[in-house]
């Protein structure tokens with residue numbers, strides 16, 4: 001894996017997902033096979049193999065602090081085109097420094113990651129008046145996650161991270177998607193106490209991912225009907241635990 005240190009010109013960008021997003025890295029070592037980021041027009045031909053090279057924005061926190069001086073208050077999402085707590089964050093701590101800059105201004109923050117490393121930053125997240133922290137969970141089956149999301153935290157570590165964040169007083173959510181083959185009951189049983197859960201289907205699959213899912217016997221998640229049935233089951237089970245389900249399809 002190649003990590004290339006770069007100087008960013010801008011870090012706080014307008015977003016359709018929140019008012020702003022902050023991406024401390026370009027590229028993502030997690031290398032999820034369904035990731036749509038390498039297909040974005042601005043990324044085409046930029047990454048030879050997704051997950052094999054990452055640009056580290058070493059000055060991101062300083063640039064962000066400067067941009068926040070002039071920015072209108074709004075919700076900031078970390079992150080939209082990378083995972084801010086991917087393995088490199090352990091060494092560089094850029095997401096943590098960006099959080100510090102945001103906490104200084106107390107802009108509302110919403111976090112989404114597939115890494116248990118986010119628990120390291122619970123202290124800063126607790127300084128915000130409004131902070132919501134989410135972990136993406138696509139299946140409770142480790143053998144599936146290990147192949148489809150090869151370098152993200154194991155699923156049990158993500159469940160444990162949600163518990164730890166909640167115990168530290170943070171508002172937590174699960175992003176259940178893209179739905180991969182799963183046992184809804186077993187999965188929801190691990191989500192005790194979270195505040196809400198988004199549910200989304202697999203919207204994008206390359207021919208290579210489709211072939212892999214078929215070869216492994218996991219191709220049901222390509223079917224809209226299957227996804228709709230899982231959405232209903234998850235919504236019902238979450239409701240029984242008093243967790244609000246927010247389907248996105």
Ligand code: SF4
Nearest residue numbers: 028030031032035082
């Ligand atoms: S964690 Fe997110 S950004 Fe990173 S590869 Fe997976 S889907 Fe893409």
